[in-house]
Amino acid sequence: MDLEQTLASLTGDAIAKAFDLESADPLLRAADPKFGDYQINAAMKLARSVGKPPREVGAEIAEAIRSLDAVAEAEVAGPGFVNVKLDNAWLANELSLDLKGDLRIPKAEPKEKIVIDYSSPNIAKQMHVGHLRSTVLGHALVQILRSVGHEVIGDNHLGDWGTQFGLLIVGLETWGTELNVELESASVKDLEQLYKRASARAKQDEEFAERARGELAKLQRGDEANLAIWRRFVEVTLKTNNAIYERLGVRFEETLGESFYNEMLPGVVEEVTSRGLAREDQGALCVFFKEIDPKEHGKPKMQIPKRLKNQPVILRKRDGAATYSTTDVATIQHRENHFKADRTIYVVDDRQGLHFAQIFALAELLGLSIKADHVGFGKILGDDGTPLKTRGGDNIALGALLDEAVARAKALIEEKSNEGVLRISADELDAAAEIIGTGAVKFGDLAQNRTTDYRFDWEKLIAFSGNSSPYLQYQYARCRSVFREAGIEWESAPTEMVFTEAAEGDLARELARFGDTVARAAKRYEPHLICERLYELARAFSRFWTQCRVLGAETEEAKMSRLALVALTGRQLERGLELIGIGVLEAM
């Protein structure tokens, strides 16, 4: 259900009617529980225009909304706050509808077609922690936006074209035999080693660098031999990455790397130039935003952001090669023209903020109407507050990171199983560890506000207590366990509810907020809101669990009602975790 939207509209109408207004914003806010469930703060704002003291206005608002079915109590307090307590019977009915109606997540209006650009690893390099946030966040956003009704295309914009391939080809020629690396059997790790070596050599050895540039040029001209090598690089990298995507439960609708846009680049350059948006400078073709007047490009209302004025965008280097800016312009055009997308979202770290601001401004000047958002995020830091690396200073491979998470999960599951706290048998151990371990990594990442850097901490992640995914998975397993105990199918849970105990009402109030949270997470691109919601829900459930007997309830009606609460809790935990890409276990 969409509790907040429903309440806001019900109370807003009531207020408008009471004060004879066209419409009114109730300024509805979730309240501190000691004051009620929600509070309406419109009285302070309305007081002036109505010409009455705020408290008096508040009293009238309280009076006006008291008759609503959804409202059990409404009282004015303090300077004019109106504290609202929800009606249990109304709430029970709404939650019952949620249970029958697949949670009734509110749909976004209008429905849009959205291309989400995420993960985007480079070819011939292992995926590392640097790709974790983009992959996990992007995947979560795909599912969240889909759940509110959008049509979403996930696109893996591979770094599969560029200068590294010249170096790789020459590196392979030079050290392939020595390092026992053959094209047919090379692993991504091998390629990464080759690249490092070649890159270092090129910095000191001009002749070597020149050879690399030569091979690159051949590749870019479409030389068959080099293309074959390049294809092999792509193939082996994708195969390795797919194993990781599989573990993460990530699937892309499209994998259109930079190379895909290659043949469109001259057209982009031509178009930008012919529209008078670019000019040559020091041999490079550049866009100088400070010289552009949007009015002359049919964009009278457009403001060029201040941050774009001081540096140009380079579309073509002195050597004639296009840059990633050009590719990104081609990409955004393709998303509008080919996919007919209404919106495109780039899940790429914050450091590229300026780049995307440039691309979006350029796209607008070129007359594109697609909406574009850069969903940036901060860095993952180690214990010492610097970007997370291995002791040797290398990036930590994503596969290795997941392995460690799973190993740590496994050790802890074994320990807890021995203590009798968990009931995971030996033959379920590996599968459970995989779900719990990878889930913990994802949750640890997604639970953070994406815009800030965060400190990666195994202890916190795998401690399995507090705000963590294992805690949520555990509460879910409890939900399922009651039904097994009761001998009732999980799918055919009772749906009618009656609340008598405080803990039931408290849990119901948490359950009522699920839809609003998903809607907000979708609107703001913030999966951490879902993490927060699920954690609040799980805590309320756990309190309910200690205070209310389910199977041992006093009456049959109470038992059925509590089973319904348990079922709805379980469904929200499962769906919420699914939205952020985390699996559950029926028992653990």
Next chain:
RNA sequence: GGGCGCUUAGCUCAGCUGGAUAGAGCGUCGGCCUCCGGAGCCGAAGGUCAGAGGUUCGAAUCCUCUAGCGCCCGCCA
């Protein structure tokens, strides 16, 4: 030099369009297992929200300035 961002409890972090006494987790201290799963529940201690001004009935939140830290800025992506 220009631009973007950050600064909240001992530590790690939430805090939405401005609302009442700023919240969690971890850690610390103290309670709770005749009862459906204790990875649990209840409670306590712990804060000049970096600092100074301003707007407002009301500011952690909006504006300005200052300090500290981080990141970005023409031929890498």
